[in-house]
Amino acid sequence: MAERLVVIGGDAGGMAAATNARRGRPDLEIIALEMGRHTSYSACGIPYLVSGAVDTLDELVVRTPQEFRDQHRIDVRTRHLVTGIDLDARRVQVRALEQNRTLHIGFDLLHIATGAAPVRPNLPGIDADWIHGVQNLEDAARLLAAVQGRRIRNVVVVGAGYIGLEMAEAFIDRGAGVTLVDRATQPLRNIDPDLANNVTQVLSGYGVKVHLGVTVHGFGDHVVETSDGTYPADLVVLGTGVRPASDLARDAGLALGARDAIKVNTRQQTSAAGIYSAGDCADTFHLVSRERVHIALGTVANKTGRVAGVNLAGGYATFSGVLGTALTRICEYEIGRTGLSQAEADAAGVEYAVGTAEATSRAGYFPGARPVTARVLAERGSGRLLGGQIVGADRVGKRIDTLAAALAGGLTALDLVELDLGYSPAVSPLWDPLQLAAQDAVAALGRMSR
């Protein structure tokens, strides 16, 4: 009888593993259990579905269950919720939601990709049907149903993280009045406060009413009660973060790691033999802070899923870790960050110099050049780059990747100054903004005692 791999979770961390396991082991029986209706979708695309930039929910589906069945011989079962893992008996307990019955499926190999679950603060009224999460395509379908054919006048977005900001923009694009609240005093907590302040100004300029340092107390009759007063709301979006969906693994006795995510090694193996995990439910290693972290991002899920799949098939692959790179676009402004922010470096006990540059996206004299702010952190003594940020219009966000690659290569701020980057007046300034920030950091390092 063929060996059987059971995969829990049909999004990136699960299906990247399943397809890579298939590639390495044509003989393997592969069953993928997904509690929702969809596989391999772009949850990151939901704001653009709500804004109308993307036409249909189907466009966000990268591959359907049927495609996995037909092209990869993976037995995908949607609306199948795994409710228990028995490590000794090597089987999972599954609730078939459509059939409303419980079954057990044995496995030789198990891959856990249960993803992340939205944090829903325990607040009065939070379960009302006009309060929406933005986690999966079921949420997206509910949101679309709520906005289509109906005029939404007032939207309150709770949480000024990436998804919160993108949803705020989306509802402005739909013509709604949008109030954004967060108990923090800045949006996007993983960028430095001064650059976050630029983002606040962009949002305000676009018409979003931004209320920071405000605590939500609860939800009344189409109002949001806060420490700053009561805001009317036809619809609330919760962008209050996620936590790793690791309860199932914990209950099965698997070790948990950073932020209670499933603890894995570089081959994505959990603490139990033959059990792997990848994606938003697993922890990972931060290449700059050298600490275990939890990062819930599709890019990481795809990469760790691939590594798990290669290993599940008896091959050899490792995932060395993340840099904490993140990217978004708010009203034509792109915001990229990688490595450590100042707050993260402080928390890690690292000492550093800060370099900042106010520059332009193209040669200053070239039509279409727009302001760019670039930031680089470099370690005291070694001069090693620790992280940085870039904020500006004119498509500059992806330039953060230059810094990500520099971090991966262990380059110093001076190396970055010297780096042979591309220049053409129509495309970029002669000195790249990140290089100007690195020059500033080199100067600051020079003023520090070693």
Place this chain on the structure above:
Amino acid sequence: MAERLVVIGGDAGGMAAATNARRGRPDLEIIALEMGRHTSYSACGIPYLVSGAVDTLDELVVRTPQEFRDQHRIDVRTRHLVTGIDLDARRVQVRALEQNRTLHIGFDLLHIATGAAPVRPNLPGIDADWIHGVQNLEDAARLLAAVQGRRIRNVVVVGAGYIGLEMAEAFIDRGAGVTLVDRATQPLRNIDPDLANNVTQVLSGYGVKVHLGVTVHGFGDHVVETSDGTYPADLVVLGTGVRPASDLARDAGLALGARDAIKVNTRQQTSAAGIYSAGDCADTFHLVSRERVHIALGTVANKTGRVAGVNLAGGYATFSGVLGTALTRICEYEIGRTGLSQAEADAAGVEYAVGTAEATSRAGYFPGARPVTARVLAERGSGRLLGGQIVGADRVGKRIDTLAAALAGGLTALDLVELDLGYSPAVSPLWDPLQLAAQDAVAALGRMSR
């Protein structure tokens, strides 16, 4: 008496050295001798002046002679042509072009930044006044005078390198009919032929008549005689490349290096004590091929000029080398390249796998996503990245910098696949095109014997 630094050449390689020398040595007397009328200008901006995208020639001047005098106490003398260097007597012979007299200036330290000179093929009729180079602001002024207030119907651009392509586009933008000829069978010789073919198609689509594999025989009465027949021309632009302007240094007895550029070490020191050189006239080191090369680019001139200036002032700085990064934009298509092309890798005797990806600039479902072709070369055995290229619209050109930083860090193709790059559907696809190309290269490496 104060020590005196004489700088020959008032563009980037000269003035970056002069200003950095000033910073390190407030006591130094600094005299900069420039044969033209301008200092520190963006020659790369000339095509955009001709196209009309940039309004005035003055916008291309980064800093004027007077600004250098006032802000840096540098005695800039324009229209001063250095005609000889006497290393024993430690003095230069100078022709003051306005005064039409010869003088001698002694130096303690000398910095040679004579730049590059355009290659003018020895062809009949090439000195006619309707045949234009695109090397400096004097050329720009002549070009502007030729096109302003006059309808240019037919332009022939000789040479399909970066400047040739940019000038071809500029004259299309002015409403001229443009014929582009090159004896090579592809434009942009430092990118791979298949990607260069994409560029040819873009040019043709924009209305440029591209004639490749065609040799120019000479210039008649407003016609260009070629191996492919006679083309009418109101104006000819020569984009036939440059050579290091190293005659002065050679005649003084300084050693020459790659392509007869002035040989320098990592501190930009020439073969003679106290004599430095930087910019387009000096050779440099290629970090991937490990060979001495000549690269005439403003970015490199600024960096090597800075290093020379620090060292001239008694400080310590080194320039480790270049990656051969280049970037341009042709009709909204941006073309980036770094490291070795296939032809360069072949010439260097390196064996490699090629990875290519046809991808999109943003998530495929996102409005505004455009096709992108990415190419990565990785070394057989080691998997080390050797170079790559990216071509596409939607501002993707600067993404070549990710690969440049990866080359500087010595990353492998697999490292690039794993690299934590930024993703947001509005900005980029989940898998960066360069990562997809790297995946393809990894697969190709796997098919090679080690």
